Amino acid sequence: MGNSMILLTDDLLLDYARCHRRAHLHHWGDRHHRAPEKDFVLKLRREHQQQIQTVLAGQRVATPEYSPQDWSAGAVATETLMAAGVEQIHRGILRWTEPLEELPQPEGLELVGRPTLLVKQPGVSRFGNWCYQPVNIKLGKRPKSEYKLVAMFQGLMLTHIQGATPPDPQLILREGSTHGVDSGYWWGKMLAAVTDCVRALRDAEAPEVFISRQRCSLCPWYDHCHGVAVATQHLSLVPGVTPGRYASLQGLGVTSLAQLAALEPQQVEPDIEPAIARHLQRQAQAIVENRPLPLGTAHPSPQPLAPIELYFDLEAEPDQDVDFLFGVFCVNHDKQTETFHGFFAEHPRDEPLIWQQFLALLHRYPTAPIFHFSPYEVETVKRLSQRYRMSQYPMRSLLPRFIDVHAWLMAVAVLPVENYSLKSVAKWLGFTWRDQGLSGDQTVCLYNQWLETADQEALAMILRYNEDDCRATHQLRMWLHDWSLRGETNFANILDRV
Template sequence: MLLTDELLLHYRRCSRRAFLDIYGEEGQKSPEKDFLFKLKAEKEFHHQQIISHYGLNPHQPRNMLKTQEEEVDKEKLIVLTKQLMSQGVESIYKGVVAWNLIDGEAGKITLTATPTVLIKQNIPSELGNWSYYPLNIHLGKNVKPEYKLLMAFTIDILNQIQGINLTRGEMALRDNRKPHKINLKVWFSRTQELINECFQMLVGENIPDVYISRQKCSFCPWYEGCYQKAKSDQHLSLIPGMTPKRIEYLKQIGVNNMTTLSQTSIADLTFVFTKGIADRLLQQSISLISHQAIFKQPNLLPIPNSDIELYFDIEADGNLQGSTQGNNLSNSMWCDRTLDYLLGILLIDKKNNQQKYYSFLAKTPEEEKIIWHQFLEFINQYPNAPIFHYSEYEVETIKRLAHLYQTSSIQLKTLLSRLFDLHKILINSFYLPVENYSLKTVANWLGFRWRDPKIGKLSSNGGNVGGDQCVFWYDQWLKTGDSTWLEYIVIYNEDDCQGTYELKKWMEKYNNFEEKKLQQNINNCEVLSNSNSKYPI
């Protein structure tokens, strides 16, 4: 059995994914999302920047073995990496190191790791008067526990094949190019525990239970199958606000699915939760099972109405990194920052029953300042119009851009006072029969559909496009200069604005309905009260 560092990382994040990586049917996997290709390119670019900064010129066994086949044979990579280490070369990029374990029942287990770079050091080993330590390069800005785990796993293998006792490695992150020296003594035992757990799961061939996490699962190739399983089981992880720990607590009182939870009393739930958490989980499950919205409060939080209303949405790349060399838009450029490249506004003119979408689009990162001032100039034409949006991101972005481009504090304060976050109002006012409160999920429940930007029409693929796809499209625009990619982004952003508008209309309509119902109940109570009075009005 082959136990790789990648498999171990998948096991730590999601044991079910590790199981499916070994035993799942290849035909059940979804194709990789485009965004992952961009991420891989960024990672490779970052690797080369760090290697250059270190002044390394590493041997590259993958290139030495390159054939027309897409995948390089891992066994050949292991052999070639070991040969290069035995020769005492100065550094090795993306080699593969391996160590064989013997288990009585399972037979041979091979542990393999792929350190980003192996660097020669003057510490004797079984190789000769030298040995190697790993430099792992990551895109993250902080030293994460999973980075330490991978480093400990790699060093453990290196210690076995070199006959030495390394306890430290180096990491280069995105925050700066200075290496982080990591002491891993405490992580060796944790890594061994994880290896044992993963191994026992794989040998036992018992597939772990599903757990759906919108953020963590979104890029997993096995997501669709897991999601269908969760739906058929009415799995508790599909309830917004649920966590693995809360599921454990619910199982302790015999609650194993949504239906059971929706029928459980508050009194029973408060054995394991505070009343606030118990009520939220119960009401959310009732909403999902009944397919009905539940009003949390007698009145909706205030939402302004105006003859002119603006609906605002942003497209951004939170980690713009790389070179735009190769197109006619910009000279060679290196950057690593947030870029808000599209500020979209849908203008609703109720008085004249008209609407129009406006896009302020930065065709190069340097144009961000220009579109910010264009955006300010536009909204200042409608000083009394409320600006609706659907997340805290728009508020934080306005603050960031105002600071970056020296907008006056008075203008910023005025602008912020006009913003209304429909997401905040929604989650404080309603339980909806949805599995998460993203704009797309909520608007889809209302019946609104996003177009497929590639054809400009509604299609089955329109609902699969997200903000991550726009990041990929913008990256393609920077690389190719083909404006088709920008057209896709604008279509998607316009639909985001339209979806926000549809939500606002629904919230107003629902609020008016509830107010009428409440007033009717009050009137009925007054009539009943007066009919029983000695002195009816």
């Protein structure tokens, strides 16, 4: 394997910049371990193509003809257009197979880049009195470092293909803003990243697994990597163990849950603050013992059950700046009834209507506490109250009724879970969502499906998912109530801190 040809594309380099293991699995991994792309990823790809079409609308571009994945033919067709001096080349292929003096051990490398555009600029190259500059259109809102590394990688190939250093690459982002990539700063970083990536790809062994919920959630290799982490009881499964803290723990020889559970906080000073070290130790203890632990030395005082309690969850489509579903699960403890209210925007323009409907429901129960899971719900209520300037329910009397169950949980308990998302915590409690595998990201896809086709099943799935989120929040609230009742000592005014 060490002497085999390595195909390094800009997509693979992008993956490496985000996760070394992901790039290795893309190159060498068993395809049976790779899950199909998630609907949300496919949605992002469609939006990216729409963005490119919008940017290029009305512009004259030349597109080389080649079969998919035929990089050799694509490169020849692209260089033919470059030699002809066309102004802009869309979907061009940059390919280089000769050794590069800039890279150590350059043999056995095939480099392929696919910039969104190659733009003709003044200069001198082997093609004539012009040269080409890579321009990439990206869906992100900010010029991420991995975008810049990829642009410089394309610049490396262009330098050799056209026999001239290109002008600084350009990035065109979601809001239409343009950002230049400082070649003087990013050239060395790109060469280092390419060198490290090639070295990793030549190694038969995949880089060590490290599970990061936010970074890994959309990766098609997540289930495979998570299985490896579970089998080895990897410390990245412990909430709060970041890559930096993991490196510090490794340096001390702490590589197992049992060792972390027995850790003395002073052992990791100054790399990890004592309070954080104590929390990591407590978290490991909860996992090893498979039981919840009080965050301090006592159980919190219970939040008394109100006659009527409301459980609130939102679904939003950020790209259209719309909150399209306000879900409220109403629990009447006196009458022993449960009712779900789903205020759904059949079109984004209906957001003010469902906002009014939501406020009217809250007004119907003026003393009921409103439980939710995350700060987002309250932030949204504040934002929409300013957007629509509706004073029928004064914010000063409404806001104190909101109780963030996630903040409450984090203030009083340590659970034997991998993370403190609603899905993870509710799963530990035994709660199951009716549509297995459905996520908040997928509800966005379902909403767009509804807008395009008025698919009633898509609407039903969105409503079920939102109701289950509300019910899961309710189950967690009741668990916190019951668990605190079992404690012998109270935490005074714990909810004041929440």
